[in-house]
Amino acid sequence: MWTLTVYAIPHHTGYHAPQSSTVCKESASQFHISAPPYDNYFFSDCHTSVQVVVTSPAPMSNLTIIGPRLLVAWPGGNSGIVGFFAPQDGQNGSLAITLENSTTPLAPIFKNNTSGPPVVGISGRIRFNTSAILTVAILGSIRTIRDFTEGPSLLVPKIQDAVVYSQDGEKVSLGRTWLDNVTETHLSFTARLGGVSLNHRTVVFEAGVYSFEASYNYPQLEQLNSIEVLKPQSTELVTQFSDQTASLSFLSYTTKLLAGAWRFLTYFGRDSMISLLLLQPVLSEGEGGAVEAVISAVLERINRSDGSICHEETIGDYATFLNMQGGLASTAPQYDYKMIDSDYYLPIVIEQYFVRTAVGQRRSEAFLQTQASVNPKNEGLTYADLARLNAEKIMNTSVAFAADGGQVKGNLIHLKKGQIVGQWRDSTYGIGGGRVPYDVNTALVPAALRSISALSNAGYFPDHPGWKTDAADFAKVWEDETLQFFEVQVPQASAIRRVEDYVKQSGFQGPANTDNITGNVSFYGLALEGNNNQAVVQVLNTDDCFRLFLLNTTNQSQLSAFLSQVADHILQPFPIGLSTSVGLLIANPAYGEDLMSAENWTTNAYHGTVVWSWQLAMMAAGLERQLVRCDDASAPNFCYDQTLHGKVKTAYNHVWDLIQANHAQLSSEVWSWVWRDGAFTVEALGNLPPAPGASPTESDVRQLWSLTFIAVRRNEKLK
Structure with missing residues (x-):
């Protein structure tokens, strides 16, 4: 259960580029989200934005994966500090840590620096209920911290050996100069009630209260406050959804929106564009607004050599580290282009804003003539050039399948060579080793082609006048001819047997419900060419939502059959x-022929039998999109089939009933469950023991695309 405490929300104030004055003109914003065993504290003022996470094992916590921890995370540079603690007596679970002063637990640190960016940071007071040892401290990058917490717990000597420990009376300090030889990160503890001692690199705390300070000197981002991130006509949402809008503000900046707090405080292309598509009705438009921040961030980071969209930007200390690994002495950002799905969202978001909104139409010319300035490799290109490069890639890679006689598996979009991930289910077993993803081929490609056609009709891409009709023709073929490759048909008897085998294999304690299988089971698999020579990865999934949300298909028999199986x-x-x-599980491997499916899609797997908030949002929005088509003069055939239309409408309302019943989890990244006392019970993914050979995955307490219910609302007319 999440709980929120808001200390001060300056709804009508702006956090602009870090100011040089010591005192901010506007009051700071602080809010607290409790999600045991994690307490999350957020602070923003005119100088910086920061998140502090205090982890203290709860009574039900798995002590093999959850221990006392203090973490500080800054969006600026995706930077951070973490300290792991253990009870001095070694009794696991006996140490509890908390922040003191429940009214305003955090205070800012700001010091002007004549030689570079000012020193910014945060201070507070932390209480240890018993004597403790600081076992591990990592200073520098969130990515370094993630590698330690989510990987095999390896520490990088070049980073760790640079941490300098010192003591001055009742104050112990840790400091590290980054690999850039300029930026410095500092963490200190001063005894207020108790005592602290340093022996070489071992810090020991008596039970008591300690002031802590965490700071660094790195350029900060310009934040959009809760009002600035929303359209003027949507500002009432600040009052209605104070938690979500405060969280959205924390992740929103004038140059980019960040994916999640704390683990993903950086640019992720796919995440930001999906978030934009779902949040666009309420996001601020125009120069300096949230919509253009998303689109410009994506364009800036395009790979000019082939038009690929950057998935993740690596900046700060971790970028320098990766450059050094490659033999380069450079602090330049690194860009990850391994994903294939991100490419197809860009034309869609450009069309949705610059063609379909009045503000976008007015802003189009000036925006597209902007010169790229973030990625040095894109110097000399305008946003229009970069958008064209991306569209050219999509047209070039889709033409083979769209050609006469080209509808064969080999012409579908495959993962990039040597990659095991390429779309949103980007964990090791996310799509079961598949090489041809379902969502990309049946929804994203045709949706992008539709948008390219619409953009061409609106005067975009003047060098390719033929795209007006070619892209539309390509889209029709991709819409109508791709589903067949992913179709799975399981005869009734086999379906019953497979589900019963799955229940035994997985250890699921609830009812098998096989009496409800009254006929053959059909669905569309996650991918083609999966592990163990699977032609289709036979895992039931929620990725139908992409086709529902992004396309208005017109093949009537296909549409009706598709909607029927979705419902x-x-x-x-x-x-x-x-x-x-x-909630709706994003994956259900019960119908797979291979029992390995039960081991790969589990309640403790990142893309297993778990619930993702944004998939609920897109499913709800997609079903609504199809149902409201029934109000059009050219309504699809399913609208006149009373039984089918009723079933789809019932499914829509069932999704919303689940959404509303799980409102407490909706803003978090992902959640899991346990079967307890005869029912499904919500459980944080990070609280579950990891699968064999895997590391625990801690869900972000706030994720950008999990805030989309600010805009995605139940259509009461469809009840």
């Missing part, structure tokens, strides 16, 4: 469907 799987309970009381 069936939403309405059927797990393990024969996707429905649970904690």
